[in-house]
Amino acid sequence: MKEIHAELNTRHTPRAHTDDNQRASQRFCAALIGRGFVKTAPSLSARDLSVALTLGLGAFFTNLDVTAVVIALPAMEHTLGFGMAATAWVIDAYSLAFTGMLLAAGAIADRFGRRRALLTGNAIFLVASLACGLAWNGPSLWLARGLQGIGAAFVVTGALALVASAFPDAAVRARVFALLGVVSGVGMAVGPTLGGVITAWTGWRWIFFINMPFCVALIIVVPRLVAESQAVEKRARYCRRRPVDDGTCATD
Numbered sequence: 001m002k003e004i005h006a007e008l009n010t011r012h013t014p015r016a017h018t019d020d021n022q023r024a025s026q027r028f029c030a031a032l033i034g035r036g037f038v039k040t041a042p043s044l045s046a047r048d049l050s051v052a053l054t055l056g057l058g059a060f061f062t063n064l065d066v067t068a069v070v071i072a073l074p075a076m077e078h079t080l081g082f083g084m085a086a087t088a089w090v091i092d093a094y095s096l097a098f099t100g101m102l103l104a105a106g107a108i109a110d111r112f113g114r115r116r117a118l119l120t121g122n123a124i125f126l127v128a129s130l131a132c133g134l135a136w137n138g139p140s141l142w143l144a145r146g147l148q149g150i151g152a153a154f155v156v157t158g159a160l161a162l163v164a165s166a167f168p169d170a171a172v173r174a175r176v177f178a179l180l181g182v183v184s185g186v187g188m189a190v191g192p193t194l195g196g197v198i199t200a201w202t203g204w205r206w207i208f209f210i211n212m213p214f215c216v217a218l219i220i221v222v223p224r225l226v227a228e229s230q231a232v233e234k235r236a237r238y239c240r241r242r243p244v245d246d247g248t249c250a251t252d
Contacts, residue, residue, distance in 0.1 A: 115222060
């Protein structure tokens with residue numbers, strides 16, 4: 001009799017109920033997957049992962065530059081001789097140029113090619129980073145930072161548009177967008193720490209010089225991995241104007 005009561009008490013303990021609920025949930029999820037109601041996330045191939053990481057590299061260093069300069073502002077103020085109030089323009093020039101250029105950069109990328117826009121923005125960012133590192137006074141640094149923001153707008157819009165065209169499968173595309181979001185967040189998160197380390201060891205100018213290897217890597221790798229992409233509307237207008245005699249509009 002005591003054994004029966006003990007067994008009943010064991011079955012009705014909160015832990016037993018929790019285990020039963022977990023097993024029921026696992027069986028329910030397995031049934032949904034087995035019947036096709038829920039699809040498991042597809043794994044990325046090696047090439048897909050390479051493309052995603054390459055495009056994510058642009059998102060990484062453009063976001064890194066947003067926060068890395070914050071720690072170096074006192075050193076910039078001391079070296080270039082501008083006041084404390086003017087240090088805000090080191091950040092604002094980049095942010096205003098970036099946000100103000102996003103829509104225009106997207107339209108230009110759709111019209112002239114997403115990969116071309118990304119590489120053009122990357123080249124602008126490369127030159128602007130060099131100019132930031134060589135700045136001799138406050139206005140020269142602010143102007144170079146604004147140019148950096150313009151380049152970053154083209155890099156980000158081009159990368160996002162290329163992800164949408166390079167990964168036609170919706171599930172894979174969602175994973176790549178999530179990966180880009182993670183990379184962007186990591187860039188902003190490590191920016192203050194990396195900026196402080198670089199400023200302490202080599203000086204604030206190297207916060208901008210360190211962008212240049214990333215930019216060169218994108219210039220080399222992107223044309224090898226990512227195909228050009230343009231807006232569907234532009235392709236349709238091109239095909240209406242041009243007779244289909246060379247197969248460019250007959251094939252997709």
